[in-house]
């Protein structure tokens with residue numbers, strides 16, 4: 604029987620609660636109990652079917668907020684796991700279980716770091732806050748986005764936010780995320796006229812009509828990126844047309860596409876340029892647009908400096924600030940004018956069967972969070 608460190612013990616307790624989105628299964632109650640004992644004022648915010656909470660210790664600014672999610676993605680085939688996905692075990696130095704990396708390990712590290720910090724610095728500067736949701740992996744409508752709207756409505760100011768998403772690539776702290784690209788989806792429909800392939804003059808083939816326009820969209824340079832972002836990319840993910848018969852010209856073509864965009868482009872600008880290309884080719888088109896996230900960036904400053912020097916002190920590593928990867932809840936928090944940085948464990952097995960992290964990495968992460976608190980609020 605291994606004796607677990609406080610961080611690992613709490614991580615195991617969280618993993619044993621099978622909180623598949625949007626269910627919380629008591630994870631937040633467990634966190635809130637610990638925070639209340641550490642002097643936090645609690646504010647549970649259940650919105651529709653989603654449990655969230657806001658907690659704060661201290662009435663002054665600046666505010667350092669820890670943000671994250673208690674929900675996890677589904678397990679996939681349970682029989683493919685070495686141990687049950689919700690058994691939570693430390694074996695051969697690895698913590699195994701759904702959520703070990705994304706992101707119950709980080710939640711445990713945050714709680715333990717904060718508990719230690721308030722014991723060591725009971726009269727710390729400013730305030731410490733927590734913004735926790737149980738819907739990050741799902742539709743994310745009533746999670747962080749909705750909590751942020753409530754905070755905005757009452758002018759709650761968040762200066763700095765650390766999101767516990769698993770940002771590291773191969774070693775703890777090698778990468779932190781100081782921004783994310785924006786994501787814009789489009790469903791394009793191009794209308795032609797159905798007919799017999801032997802009588803093309805009586806039909807209009809939407810595949811032929813679309814081909815040149817799609818090629819131009821695929822070849823377009825949208826921007827050149829900047830110091831923080833790679834160039835904006837455009838990808839077609841689905842392309843459908845045809846009736847299945849080889850003697851029928853179809854009446855319609857549809858395509859799904861996505862932009863991952865830098866701060867050099869805007870939602871409106873990208874839409875206008877796509878529409879101009881379609882119009883140039885004289886197409887009868889329609890697009891349903893949906894924006895899944897605006898880009899955000901936290902430029903070097905107090906928060907990034909405090910995190911980078913804490914990582915250096917704890918691990919000896921020089922961290923790299925990156926904006927790669929998918930979207931995260933950081934995009935909602937950044938709209939409050941907050942500096943947002945994601946700092947968490949290695950993401951190599953997230954969302955996979957046998958999700959795991961190096962157990963000692965979670966103790967290092969606790970230390971990184973602790974030292975960041977010291978640098979900003981002691």
Ligand SMILES: [Zn+2]
Nearest residue numbers: 705706739768
């Ligand atoms: Zn996550």
